[in-house]
Amino acid sequence: MPSGATLELVKITKRYGPTVAVDAIDLTVPVGSYCCLLGPSGCGKTTTLRMVAGHEAVSQGDILLRPPNITNLAPAQRGSAMMFQSYALFPHLSVLDNVAFAPKMRGVPKAERHAKAEKLLELVAMAPYAQRLPAQLSGGQQQRVALARALITEPQILLLDEPLSALDPFLRIRMRAELKRLQRELGITFVHVTHGQDEAMALADLIVLMNGGKIEQAATPREIFNRPKTEFVAKFMGGHNVIRLNGQSIAVRSDRLSLLKPGAATNGPVVAGKVSQLEYQGARVYLTVVTSAGEDLTLELPEAEFDAMPVELGASVQTTWDPATAHALG
Secondary structure (H helix, E strand, O other): OOOOOOEEEEEEEEEEOOEEEEEEEEEEEOOOOEEEEEOOOOOOHHHHHHHHHOOOOOOEEEEEEOOOEOOOOOHHHOOEEEEOOOOOOOOOOOHHHHHOHHHHHOOOOHHHHHHHHHHHHHHOOOHHHOOOOHHHOOHHHHHHHHHHHHHOOOOOEEEEEOOOOOOOHHHHHHHHHHHHHHHHHHOOEEEEEEOOHHHHHHHOOEEEEEEOOEEEEEEOHHHHHHOOOOHHHHHHHOOEEEEEEOOEEEEEEHHHOEEOOOOOOOOOOEEEEEEEEEEEEOOEEEEEEEEOOOOEEEEEEEHHHHHHOOOOOOOEEEEEOOHHHOEEOO
16 A cells, blocks of 8 residues: 555635635645545535545646646546445445456456455455445445445545445444544545534544635644634534624633532623523533523533532523633634
């Protein structure tokens, strides 16, 4: 397996008539990293992935898989491989022949391509299923076969289009751990499209959050969660309250807010409201407080903290936070 390569997008734009799907984005994905393109439906993330793969023409800008410019190359000439959301396995071919299909099209002798396919099936723990047909496999097993089939082309960069969306929640968590393990072992660059914040946080070295065809923020999971640049980032990533205070918009994590005991002093701001929702989730209790301005604040309290000051639905409360934990939004 060759080493990976750095992916660089320079002012990449995609237009469909008057509609701009991707709007002059700049992005560098370092060699050997796991990048997740994240965002709501229609934000441009899948279109961006398809332009990198060569399945969509670029309206303007350049795609570099360092060192070469691959903008106008055919998909097979780019040094990339794509794993589709549907897995797109050939139903009439065995697992082994599915994985060996690309080398067969290049004229690689049968013994050689089967030997290479068998090694990759071992890598994804599917060697015992080599002679089965795709219909005889579970969703997770089909995903592993699709992954091996993509890797047999020895790509410098692997592109994954929502590869976990068809799996049940338990298997999705298991398979994302497998994807991360494989990416680390192979050392190649992964670019993975998802609309799931948890999935991106678990997998990525670099999260690229898109909105309306633009990049809102590109950063590590820790940076993007703790220091969101915009109100959109704070709200989309979840776990934050966007609060307007003294003419400024700030983000405060839900687990940084606390209830202020009556008569207690605080160095932080105080916002009053009424409890509109109350959810017990084991170790944590979630409260929604509607402020006098009609804004919802979410508090994530440890069970012991809530038990020390229990409140009921409809109760009037005061919330506060340490000013040092607030983050100003652009």
